[in-house]
Amino acid sequence: MTHDEAIRTLESLGDIQCACTKKLEDKFSGKDGKRHIVICGGTGCMSSNSKEILARLLELIKEKGLEDKVTANIVGCFGFCSKGPFVKIFPEDTLYCEVKVKDADRIIDEDIIGGKIVEDLLYVDPATKEKVKRQDDINFYKKQERIALYGCGTINPEDFEESLGYGGLVAFKKALEMGPEKVIQEVLDSGLRGRGGAGFPTGRKWQFAAVQKSDVKYIVCNGDEGDPGAFMDRSILEGNPIAVIEGMMIAGYAIGATQGYFYIRAEYPIACERIKIAIAELEKAGLLGDNILGSGFNFRVGIRYGAGAFVCGEETALLNSIEGQRGMPRPKPPFPAVSGLFGKPTVINNVETLASLPYIFRVGAKEYAKIGTETSKGTKVFALGGKVNNVGLVEVPMGTTLRTLIYDIGGGIPNGKEFLAIQTGGPSGGCLTKDELDVPIDYEPLVKAGSMMGSGGAIVMDEDNCMVDVAKFYMEFIRDESCGKCTPCRIGTKRLLEILIRITRGNGTLQDLDDLEDLAKNIASGALCGLGQTAGNPVLSTLRKFRKVYEEHVIDKKCRAGVCKQLINFKIDPEKCKKCSMCARNCPTNAITGVIGKEPYVIDTKKCIKCGTCVTVCRFGAVSKE
């Protein structure tokens, strides 16, 4: 097929989709008589040289004259980032993990030419020690359901034909046949709620905008993923850009918009590039522009870059940013659905929300609503990170418990350490402890447990993390990111941080703990936007669940995790000390004395600045914190 000519009718789009589907099926099943190598092109794997691996593979394919029999290309994120880079071979569906550039030769020689699996590149199940050949048989993937991440790790995100062959634009075609009203009804029936964190029903948001009478309306995709430790939106945009644009086209059609904007963080260059490529392909095919597929629907899409301001994830601040102003929130009402971008009715949807739409229309709202819980339908993508064995991108049905997320999918806590807490909802969310591991992932139950769904950051912490320090970390972040428009947030967060710093330095009082709580609550009731109203959450939730740890810092002047430097002392165990003098030679303040080869070394705690250098350089583990 060629799509060099614009596609003008629904029928011709259908024909092209059929041809692309057949081609892709032949690729995966090997019916085309070839073998295909795909490599993860997500950000994590790219930084572990997946581009170089691809280059080497292509070089070898050429060198050995295999061009007619073997292909190799980049695909989107596999999700299992801690085991990357991934290389997959079709039609056998063999998955190699933690591949290095030098392994490319063996993959070509042993597997592609020799027909034998390269055993030592297979994933090894840590529990059973068995080698696993296929992705679906890895525990990490077993309890997942891929809807928003559909196509990620399978199709080449820069190849328009592969997207079309993998269900691309099937949903949009259906939507055009349904008409705008039925489209909105379908989304209402599906029960889809906004995946940016607040969980507002997507269909209702659309309804508000659809009834507005205006010559111009806008759809904005919020890709300003600011929660530090979250990368769901990034991976979706990188892995299946056409699906997100398709979601936007459906939304635009439903509310009668003519223009869509992607607002993507400038820190995500690969995502920006792939969206740009996808927009160009759609324009070339006549699927963006005027009178799309003869339906009379005109729609164009542009990109705007976020410039590093967390508050721009708040929808009205985001609109100001697109308009070229400081990204400060606007008071609501009026809501954006009434008066948004350039004063026109605007719907702002998160990347994951838009990426779920094609699936809903492909299988039907009824089928989609079977997934999840009574109040929350479908799936949620989490960026599981921190102190957990399997770090990566995880998509689970709503209602899955945190225990399943952390232990079955995440593989538990590394190095036999004790689980301490999981932070969901990023800086605006809260922490949940081991007593709350059986809470189902769902908007309301998470709030009830003292946290929130948020956009999908899920950071696991173990016994080596100090929750006061974590609260301080988040507060520093919020203080930096407060836009300064309203006083409670601008000044309140600064004061909260000052108190926390005082406590972590051992200068806190019990009064400070009460003040923290008071102040945090005041900020929540007085701030203008969502960021401000939730600014006190890291403090409130850690205080509620780890008050004892706070009290230890204040009363005993102790940090049991050994994180707060002013509250710890370093000590050398004379039994373990090999008298090598390594610590003394590296100590920046000459606080360590001893005699090389004769007397064990000792730290003078008065001179010690607690930099931790001695712990790092000691090869015998003789230096410890207490």
Add this chain to the structure above:
Amino acid sequence: MRIRQEAKTKVIEICDRYKNEPSPLMLILSDCQKEFGYIPLEVQEVISAETNVPVADIYGVVTFYNFFTLEPKGKYVIDVCTGTACYVKGSQNVSDKFAELLKIKAGQTTDDGLFTLDNVRCLGACGIAPAVSINGKVYPKVQLSQVGKIIEEYRKKEEA
């Protein structure tokens, strides 16, 4: 300080790129930041003349966003990720180590103009925490003991 003619021409060319956009300021600033590495007042004045947006407003926007800077950055910008996933795995210590060896604080540039050290919020590479990115090249799972070697790598590149 007067702006050089060729720089002025470049700014005007950038402004022209977005003539048909309804609100081009962010796009213009973003391109200028990429082009010059920073957006000094002189550049803002040219943008103001081209777009009719007051300099005060432009200055307000430039200083609001972390991505735009008024000062030039070093040749190599070291971004230490201090997103939550990296932070709980010790990225603050990594940043401190860079600061100690380069003898600057986070946010500063070395006297020779070679390195700028920045703590950034989440590179989105949480699977390989703690991550450091130097001019876009990402170093995964950075250990304290690697920091010296990484700096050396760039110093050597300069000498060569």
